[in-house]
Amino acid sequence: MSGKKRRKGDSLPARIGFSLGLPVLLIAIWWLSTVVSPSFFVPTPPELVQTFWETWVGPRFHTDLLPSVVRLAIGIVATIVLGVVLGVLIGSNRALRSLTEPIFEFFRAVPPPVLVPLLILIIGINDQMRIVVIVSGAIWPVLLNTVEGVRSVDSVLTDTGRTYGITGFARLRYLVLPAASPRIMTGVRQCLSISLILMVISEMFGSSSGLGFTIVLFQRSFAVPQMWSGIAVLGLIGIALSLIFQFTERRVLGWYLGQREVQRDQ
């Protein structure tokens, strides 16, 4: 829009500068400190890059990295689908809401990692168990935000839909889901980081492969640079998730972000 004010840091070089400035500075400090006082427990940056390459772009890519990422992806997709479906059902049904609220408070308070031993007993040590661990912890923000989003659909918009006979599935598709989408996306954003944490935790118990298992294995065998490289992998997965999220958000919530911008300028 033409009336949009240019803010500081809007140009491309400035944006790149802002987003890379701090990481570059931190790496410089880290490098400097490993040179000044070398430590067995802290590898130098070149060492880490080399180890990273050797460790993760070898056989471990197929045996550990890829299966973890696939489980994470399945876990996230299942979380979002289940969370939104249940959230829409509960959000549009008052009786169901009163019924489920106390139970949700209970389950939300249970830290998901303690479910791992229990789920191992019930499901066994396998991929399903690990995906269930991810879903059981990550679903709450999606579910609760969807319920709130569905509940807070504007009353005038609801009346408008009714007067034009937009009911049933059409109402869901054209009215309820888009109206709830800003809240749903808030829940999805939170679920991503929780999923990543639970992916690692689910692999630390009784596992023989996966990122979480590998990092613990490296730590126990004093393969220090390898352990650091595993942590770096997790960080990179986090960045990738965040980029995918931002891309999706811009597509799904373009209208919402634009509307907010307009309201702010007024």
Add this chain to the structure above:
Amino acid sequence: MQSSAQTDRPMLSVQGLKKVYSSDSGDVEAVRDLTFDIAAGQLVCLVGPSGAGKTTLLKCIAGLLNPTSGVVELDGQKVTEPPKKMAVVFQEYGRSLFPWMTVRDNVDLPLKNQRVPKAERQKLVDDALEAVGLAHVPRSYPWQLSGGMQQRVAIARAVAYRPQVLLMDEPFAAVDAQTRADLEDLMREIWGKLGVTILFVTHDIDESVYLGERVIILSNSPTVVQEDLTIDLPAERSQLETRSSPRFAELRHHVYEQIQRAKNRTA
């Protein structure tokens, strides 16, 4: 389609309508006893002091609220839920358009939902946008437009829907005076072109006299019909001439007096 002209039956009929809201702190009687008919093709304004239950009445007619007692009939059919042949334009244009859809999609959605064939839909939407003077912004989003233009989109949506009855709930209360005058003329024009029956709710006395063929004046709450007045101004109206004509002044004076009387009766 049944034609109400053949049977001489009113297009819209409100009989003994009463609405009581019950709450913990006691019952509130929003509408006491309203009865009036509107013939097919009429443009009727409903005016009353604020708090007279105008919006409640309109929601009952639109089938959005169930009356406590009394009946609303549209073309002989009792209204129990929002009828297909009716469209509503709300005051809060910012909240009645779907912000995630372009202007065009907003106008198109009710038609798409009714499974109107695509070619026909396209023409209806084009014509409606043209009629409200928005043919140039179909790809914009509602929130990119000014308030007056947003309300034009809502009107276009109602027009494209081809209702038999169009209900308008203080549609121009939130736009500036000049836009308001433009929109009033737009409504007269659309009404003249389409021959649709319009019930226009407003709290603005000038607006009701300028727009309507008939003005129904409501009393203060608990609401009854205070007076049912025919506006005998010429059909061709203009903001300049009509509003400065002596007859307009007389009618305006009369409605104003009635509203004052309505207010004082209970105050």
